[in-house]
Each structure stands twice: as structure tokens, then as C-alpha cells.
Amino acid sequence: MRVIDAVRRSAVGVGPACTISEAAQIMNDAGVGALAVIAENRVVGIVTDRDLVRRALARRLPPDSRVDGVMTTEVTTVGAEADVHSVYGLFRTHGVRRLPVMRNDQFVGMITIDDLLIDLAADLADLARPITAEVLFSHRDSAVPATTASS
């Protein structure tokens, strides 16, 4: 499965001059927990709801502070056509929950740990189905034909 096929949600991007207040409202409007920060068609950072709490609210930054002051830079990305299993390693080694998905150096979406968990849960359910059926509805073995020793 390709990475882009595992992406389940739309992604939203803002410019670096977007304020943290606007970013929070856009997250709320769009129902997302992270925004790609895009300048001249390139991803220059990611800002998450956690960034807004830890780097803005906790430090009492004014609401009109720019989002590029609290975003995470040096963003690790993954190619849209890459095998989805490569993402597991990236999440593990980089300690992140979301990765921007790129195609031809352009941002096209965001893959999250949630997306992978949903796929894993579906796979596990598929695997468990025959076992569950066997446990709950075990069919009786046919009786062994009675045989008598011939003398």
C-alpha cells in the first residue's frame, strides 16, 4: 500500500505570517490538530495544537504572534508513493505523530499515527474473524464411525 492511500483526512496549510490565534481557529474550523506551514509552495514547518499550548500559551505569547515563531522546522517528510511500512520506521526514529506527504516536492497531505492504527485495527479484525467464529460457533466434529474388531 502506498502512503497516499493510507491518508484518511484532508490537510490544511497556512502561511508563515499566520497568527497563532488564527492558526488555532483554523484547526478548530477544519477539525485538525496540525497545520502545514507553507511558503512559496514549500513546507517550511508544521505547527500542532501541542506547539500552540507549549510554545505559545505556556509562554504567554500574544495572540497575534506569528506561527513561524512556534512551528517545528526541519520537518521530516515521506513520499506519496513510498510503501506505507516505511512510515512506521520514520515515526519510531523521529518520535513524531504526523508526517507531511510529498509528491514532486509539493505537499499533498499529512499521514498520522491514527491513520496507521485504523489500518492495523482493520487488519487485526480480519485476522481475528475466523478465530472468533471458531471459538463462538465451533462446529462439532462428526462422530468417529463405530468400528468393531473383527475376529
Next chain:
Amino acid sequence: MQATVGDRIDVRGHHIGDPDRGCEVLEVRGKDGGPPSLVGWEDSGHTALFFPGPDAMVQHFEHTA
């Protein structure tokens, strides 16, 4: 996903009880009507770039000149 200016994009809620969200396409930045689009969100009017996923659906409207 192809969109034109004035189209509405509906985004499904992701969790139980989550409302669906709506925005209007203000500009199409991709080639041939493709993503991304600059959208205005219904709730606050804020604008953002939108990169559609499988949870998004475009409602096309007839546009009059």
C-alpha cells in the same frame, strides 16, 4: 479532486459527535482545478490552503457570470 471558485467543500467529522465542516473555494492554486485550494471556513471566515483527503467532498454549483 477538481474544484472551481465558489464550490463548497464538505469535510466529514472524524469522531462520533464531530460535526461535518464546510468551506468555500476562494482560489484554485493547483493545475487544472486540482489541489490545493484557498478556502474560507464557514465558522470563522479564516482562509487556509486545503489539501483534500478521502473525507472531503466537493459540491459544484452552477456559476453565473
